[in-house]
Amino acid sequence: MVVMMSLEAGVGVMATKLGMMSFFEPNGEVVPVTVVGFKEGNIVTQIKTDATDGYNAVQVGYRRVRDRKLTKPEMGHLEKAGAIPMRHLQEFRLQSVEGFQVNQRLVFDELFNEGDLVDVSGTTIGKGFQ
Numbered sequence: 707m708v709v710m711m712s713l714e715a716g717v718g719v720m721a722t723k724l725g726m727m728s729f730f731e732p733n734g735e736v737v738p739v740t741v742v743g744f745k746e747g748n749i750v751t752q753i754k755t756d757a758t759d760g761y762n763a764v765q766v767g768y769r770r771v772r773d774r775k776l777t778k779p780e781m782g783h784l785e786k787a788g789a790i791p792m793r794h795l796q797e798f799r800l801q802s803v804e805g806f807q808v809n810q811r812l813v814f815d816e817l818f819n820e821g822d823l824v825d826v827s828g829t830t831i832g833k834g835f836q
Contacts, residue, residue, distance in 0.1 A: 716798075716800065716817075717764050717766070717798050717800060717806070717812065717817070718766070718796065718798045719744065719748045719766070719768075719812055719814065719817065720747065720748060720766065720768035720769075720794055720796060721742040721743060721744050721745075721768075722742065722743050722744075722745060722769075723740060723741070723742055723743075723828065724741040724742060724743045725740075725741050726738060726739070726740055726741065727739055727741055740826070742826075744814050745768075745769055745770075747767055747768035747769050747770060747792055747794075748766055748767075748768055748811065748812040748814075749766065749767050749768075749789055749790070749792065749809060749810065749811050749812070750764055750765070750766060750767075750806055750807065750808055750809065750810040750812065751765045751766065751767040751783070751784060751787045751789045751792065751795060751808070751809075752764075752765035752783075752787055752797075752808065753765075753803050753806055753807075753808060754797070754803070755803060761799060762799065762800050762801065762802060762803045763797050763798060763799045763800060763803070764797070764798050764800060764803055764806050765795055765796070765797045765798075766795070766796050766797075766798065766812065767784070767789055767792030767794065767795050768792060768793065768794045768795075768796070769792060769793040769794055770790055770791065770792060770793070771791050771792065771793040772791065773791050775791070775793070776791055787808050787809060788808065788809050789808075789809055
């Protein structure tokens with residue numbers, strides 16, 4: 707099965723799961739919700755355009771890390787962008803990269819509104835066989 711990401715979805719952000727809680731609907735129904743936290747990061751580290759790379763994409767860095775935790779190629783890539791050392795880099799393909807600049811901080815309140823539907827993906831912490 708081949709799964710393709712929708713280009714209309716827009717740029718994504720990275721966050722850390724903080725935990726779970728319950729939310730009560732006005733009709734009394736209980737809905738489980740996931741609480742996510744946005745630590746320092748979500749900074750645009752690279753912009754790829756159709757002219758130079760063959761496709762449009764924005765690379766976003768997340769979670770600040772000490773310099774010695776990164777390899778020299780990773781440090782060189784981030785220094786070229788003028789960004790601080792980041793632990794995670796993720797590329798999001800877009801229809802257009804207009805409005806994005808290198809070293810731009812993606813602010814949660816500017817990207818999302820209350821009631822917006824979002825797609826969430828992540829990796830498990832791996833509990834093994836139980």
